[in-house]
Amino acid sequence: MIPERVGVVGGGRMGAGIAHAFVLAGATVCVVERDVAAADAAASRIAQSLARSVERGTVDEPLDALLARVATTTDAATLDGCALVVEAVPEDRALKHDALARIEAAVAPDAVIATNTSSIPVGDLAGILNRPERFVGLHFFNPVPASALVEIVVSAATDPEVVERATHWVEALGKTPIVVADAPGFASSRLGLALGLEAIRMVEEGVATAADIDAAMELGYRHPTGPLRTTDLVGLDVRLGIAEQLHERLGDRFAPPQLLRDLVARGDLGRKTGRGFYEWSD
Template identity: 65%
Template sequence: MSAPAPPGVLGVVGGGRMGAGIAQSFAAAGSAVTVVERDEAAAAAARDRVAAGLARAAERGALTEPRERVMGRVTTVTSLAALPPGADLVVEAVHEDAALKATVLAAAERAVAERTVLATNTSSLPVTELASALARPGRFLGMHFFNPVPASALVELVVTADTADDTLAAARSYTRALGKTDVVVRDAPGFASSRLGVALGLEAIRMVEEGVAAPEAIDDCMRLGYRHPMGPLRLTDLVGLDVRLAIAEHLHAALGERFAPPRLLREKVARGELGRKSGEGFYTWQ
């Protein structure tokens, strides 16, 4: 059996931390990548993120060819209409807002061929709801990448009742071409990864709130006792407390009180203590 091949032509809508990581990973695998951003300044910032990520990968010896050659496969544009019509795959990676994602996906669908696979990188929003904005929902699924994308080993593939078998097969092949492992889950609140990860994170926050132990102690319990690569509170800081709160609120509405956001989480977000990106969360970041 031949090795899985990456998409020859890829579109990524949104060049933030996740979108840039997706673009970097596929460009390093050989894809020609077009990143769509809202304006020239955002496009330049997205390009800088990809370049910085490739520089770090080169320092680690993780690239198989010169980073300048990989970067040469990355193009930035400022209009969804500029997506390559012949793209094999388009991944939407904009802010976790259902209305925004639906609008972006519908516009992307109009710009590309009927055979193009469309994917959303949402970590918790209902994929079926986003599919309702599309004329061809069979060509659509969730591809939930993890942060940081180049170093993560997992992609969670989220299928709806309409996702075609060949769409899933293509997504699995593209995932494996990156050297990552795919898991396939049915569209359900929080999928598998966010649902379990948020449940652990919220309980850890409640333990801090109740004075059970300091954040470092709680994290060490999971890191050393259960061999997690990092503790749930440090991970919350990396993900962003505002992001974790938004996902918790969505799961609370869908699944009930066990996902009710702790008071401490709401208070920290209200104070602007969002984790690494703000410099303060459950830890202080330089």
């Protein structure tokens, strides 16, 4: 069910996780980055992630065999021959437009092109492609190796056969697909952000501490992780970007709280910077 060759454009936390998932499922993966330094960083990120899977015993193959199926490069031409290419660059329309144009120029006419966007309308991104019918959203969740969900986001132009293929691929990764229309925030980002923003407002208003608000949702509603710890894991800058997108399209109920803006301006972005609503010593 998994394509023999898969491309990933963007080797950051999400792109590396997507590459990891497809390698474990048996694919050969080519990761394209913007420059040599970024490509080297992506290679190291993926190698460390695969090593952890081997150490935990979640995969039967030796690490050398897994690493042999991963290549990182700056040359988009190496995407030729990939049946699926997933764009995973940061949530910026201009960056995504550039990446998608480079992907379409490199791949065969029957290749599926996907975006990992969490908030930008898939239809908006499809508009720059010559063949938007082969374009679909594949919204993976962080951390990708441990996450059980992938949103398949369908634009008005997406071919139903592409949706069917994408569904089978997600299932072959051992994850659960849900199919959603190309609505603002899709399903997960819209609902998750609504809860996260309200939790931030509660901290801002002094209702309770971040830890106590999270405990309310974890113990009272059986959420595995509270909304503020989740915000730290996702990245406060990522949450702010999504909030601004949905505020523009859905109105004031998604207006970013000033506390969120202040933390991002200060560089307290969550786990990746060591501090957000929590301290992250590791």
